[in-house]
Amino acid sequence: MFKFVILISGLLFLATNLSGQENFASNISTSVSDDDKLLITFDIDDNVAKSFNVILMITYQGSAVKTSSVIGDVGSNIKPGTEKAIVWYFKNDFKGEIAKVNVDVFAYKENEPQAIFKIQSISNNGYAPCELKFLNTSTYANEYQWDFGDPASGAANFSFQKDPVHVFQKGGIYSIALIARSTQLQLENTYYQSIEIKTHDATIADFQIVGNDYSPGAKFKFVNKSVNADVFLWNFGDPTSKKKNESDKKDEEHKFEKAGTFKVSLIVKNNFSKITDTITKDVVIAQQQLPVAKFVFSTASDIAPSLVAFKNMSEFSTTYKWNFGDPASGEKNASTEVNPAHTFEKPGNYLVELQAFSSNDKKPVKYIDTVKIKDVPKPPEALFTIENNNILGPATVIFKNKSKNSTSYSWDFGDPESAANNTSNAVNPTHTYLKPGIYKVVLKTTNRVFNTESMFADNVIIIQASKPPVAGFTISNNNGVAPAEVNFINKAENADSFIWDFGDTESANNSSADAMPKHIYTKAGRFKVVFTAINKTTGEKSTFSDFVIVNEPVVHVKAEAKFEAGNNNLPAPATITFKNLSVNAGSYFWDFGDPKSASNTSTEKDPVHTYTSAGRYQVVLSAKNKSTDEPSKFTSYVIISQAPKPEIRPVTKFSVVAEQGQKATRQITFKTTSTDVDLYEWNFNDPESGTANFSTEPNPTHKFTKPGRFKVELKVTNKKSGLTNTYSDFVNITEPVAEPVAKFEINNNNT
Missing domain, CATH: 2.60.40 (Immunoglobulin-like)
Incomplete structure (x- = not known):
């Protein structure tokens, strides 16, 4: 060193x-x-x-x-x-x-994983069917993946257990691979080993222990399940039973008088192949003791994702069931290992439950502890509580800073009359309010990592006289999906102390004294929340309760759009009724393929639409639901045929207004009397009049320049039906009569 x-x-x-x-x-x-x-x-x-x-x-x-x-x-x-x-x-x-x-x-x-294993035991002398037990001696790994090189065994060819067992049903050479993996380091290592399984009719020793009483004096039946064996030798590991300790029967019974662990062995032999096999099983006879469940844990890091190792400290128990309180991890949320490890991918408080079972008791003993996993550094979150709100003024109010991820604070107490005392940079300041009223207090926070500001506001209430408290609250985000963080909005009046019971008895945080608390419900259910509001001055209390509903996670199902037109192939104008056949849909949008219509779209479930013109219209329905918000479209066509024309035949007649026979220079006026007529076509049969020979007026005037007999023809038409009718009459135009002229001569004048 x-x-x-x-x-x-x-x-x-x-x-x-x-x-x-x-x-x-x-x-x-x-x-x-x-x-x-x-x-x-x-x-x-x-x-x-x-x-x-x-x-x-x-x-x-x-x-x-x-x-x-x-x-x-x-x-x-x-x-x-x-x-x-x-x-x-x-x-x-x-x-x-x-x-x-x-x-x-x-x-x-950090040590990297190293994969290695040994074959701990081989049954049936290496002849198929042969059971191999593997001893995993890998280091620095927490996940394992085995491939036994035996694809004929189907799903059994793979295993994720640490020390697995595999039965090779046929002889051959098998290449066995073990992958050892460290999930925290995201590293893995592979180890290979080959083995040859010989083919022979195996002799397999096996037996079943029948009995459910494991106390002293219990009798057990030993049912021989051996294969390809004809010689049997039992040893019950109980020498105090003297001659009864051994037997050569195929099936046997034995009574264990004392407590202890008895190794019962069965030796079998095939006289033909001379192959023998031995199997030993323990029979544990003990005074019944209640199991005691307990565990401790250690985290690799308190920042998510974090691998947590659990050490089982239970006593008098043989099997275990773990629930890591992490449903998002799927199948990995549960384990039956003695000392498991679990990776928590997200931050949160996880209630880890261990159930310990004894060999004689089907009812487990439970132990619960909380694993707290923090999140990565976060932006500031401003939050505070008011320690002594709703009090008589003048009063000094104490503010409790509950901000997260914050290093600097700026307070505005909403009391401008207090001048310089209206603001503060303290962590947990106080402020004296001289007058009654409602004061909006604003806290702004920042931190050194994020260039953002967070703000939180709440009201300080200074009252004039003491009033009894009135408890009340609302739930801002009820009916959520588990796990759900529920916010409670305090509506209490005349109260300055609060007690919350969230009705979540399995939670370690089932109560709170905060004014505006939050609570995380990890499971679905209906929880009764009891809220007690207290006036410290008078000592009076008021209680209010309501229920929090937490739902199971929603299964997201995609909408499928479909419809049919109930009355297709009609003549225009036609009103079509659409029947909505969509499934898993909550909202709809229709496009009727009729852009000239003012009502070409609709959001109704089963709409109707009127098509005024004939044609082939493409109708599109888009359907979606709230869970996925992903639309599904369905397209079909509406056929509108041309409406048949009505049978409306026009009727007409005309008369000549001017008298016939007058001078040829006079004009003639024609007067019609018609019904159901839309178009007029006149032919005066006076070709010398040029273009004036024809007219489309209802009551035309024509000037005939020569005398004669003229056939006047009128053709009328109804537009809706397209039908026509004709009418004709004659007009006579005569020569004009010469007027007399008076005249005389004087032949012999001046005589």
């Missing part, structure tokens, strides 16, 4: 080699930063191991110094390399002269 001392920057460093453990930390140096941080740097030899346990030790004047605020390359599973660093925030732990502290850094290599 030796020491060497190095003095750097006024600090004293010790690097020590301890017998049995070599320290691989070297080149240790320190520096002080910002007057509150001590930076320690060092190297770890990277040619020694892949992972190390690093321990920081600070001493001052021969005494150890608490190091509660340390981050960096410290703890387990630290990788080797140069310039490793540890930061110690010493202001919270040390008030002396920092230059005079002693700094030790120890880096011990």
Whole structure:
């Protein structure tokens, strides 16, 4: 054992080699930063191991110094390399002269797993079927995986037990592999060994012990289960029974008069193959003693993920059932090993339960302890309680700081009339309120690691006169899934002391005196929470209760969308009814494939939609549920046919307004009398009138320029039905009558 001392920057460093453990930390140096941080740097030899346990030790004047605020390359599973660093925030732990502290850094290599095993026993003289018992002598491993090289044995070809047993049913050469694994270091090692199993009709000794009373005077039946044997020799390991201690019968009975452990052996022989086999089983006769369950545990690290080793301290018990209180670990949450180990992947308080059974008692004895696993460094969380709220004023109120991960504090007491006394930077301040009222108190916290600020507020109530307390609370997040952290909102009035009973009798934290407590329910159930509010001044109490519901974890099931159109293939306009056939769905979104419609979408379960035009419409239904929020889509088509035209036939007739037979230069007006007519088409059969020969007016006027008899034709149409009708009549246009002209001559004028 030796020491060497190095003095750097006024600090004293010790690097020590301890017998049995070599320290691989070297080149240790320190520096002080910002007057509150001590930076320690060092190297770890990277040619020694892949992972190390690093321990920081600070001493001052021969005494150890608490190091509660340390981050960096410290703890387990630290990788080797140069310039490793540890930061110690010493202001919270040390008030002396920092230059005079002693700094030790120890880096011990974490042993890597080494796989190795031996074949402990071989049955049937090595002839198949042959049972091999394996003795696992691997080191520094906590998980094992066996491959017996016997694929014909199916699932039995593999095992995760430490010392397994395997039966080779057929002869042959088998290559056996063992993988030893360290889950903390994430390293593994493999060991191989081959064995030859000979083929022979095996002689196997075996027997069954029948009896359920293991007290003195108990009689047991020994039922021979041997295979391929015809000679039998029993020895019951009970010499006090004299001649009855041995027998050559195939099946036998024996009575054990005294307490003790009796080794019952059966030797069998096959006269043909001359093969013998022996089997020995213990019969334990003892005075009945009640089992005592107990265990202790040790953690590799108190930071998640953490491997925890459990040492069974139980007495008078033979079998065990462990529950590590970690349902998220699945099958690994339970164990029947005597001294198991379990990895807690997440931070939390885990209630570990051990059930110990005796050989004669089916009812176990239980022992429960809490394993506390911390989280990695977190941002600040501001929180405080008010020690003496709801009191008569003037009153000095005491604030209890419950903040987490915080190093600095800023208080605002909501009392601006108190001037400079309205704020404080103390950890647990007090403030005097002179007047009654409700004051909002705000606490803001920060820490040195995260550049964030956390805020928490609560009300201080200063009352004028004493009133009886009224208990009450609400549950902000009821109906959660186990494990569930439930927040209780204190609604009590006129109270300054509180007692909570969370109704969780299996929890070590079943009660609280906080004003606004939280509680973690690790199991599903209905828990009655009883809240007692107390007025310290009057001594009066008030009680209120409510129930917390914690549900089993939800099984996430994906929604499956499906629907059918109840009345498809209708003529337009048509109203279609959709029947929703979706399963595991809670919300729906329909697209009817009719973008011209103002109601093309819907969120109803079974909607209806009216299609006004003929066509083929693609309808898409999206369905989802709250558990997965992953939509499922289903597509189908709606066929809307063209509506048949109605049988509406137009009726028309016309008359001539002007009299016939008048001068050809006169215009003729036609007057129609029609029903169900939308379009008019006139043909005056007067081609010399050019484009004026036709008209689409209901009551047109036409000028016939020549005399004659004209057939006037009118065709009418109904748009909805597309049907037409015609009507014709004749118009007579005559020559104009010459008007008389008066005139005379005087032939013999002037006579």
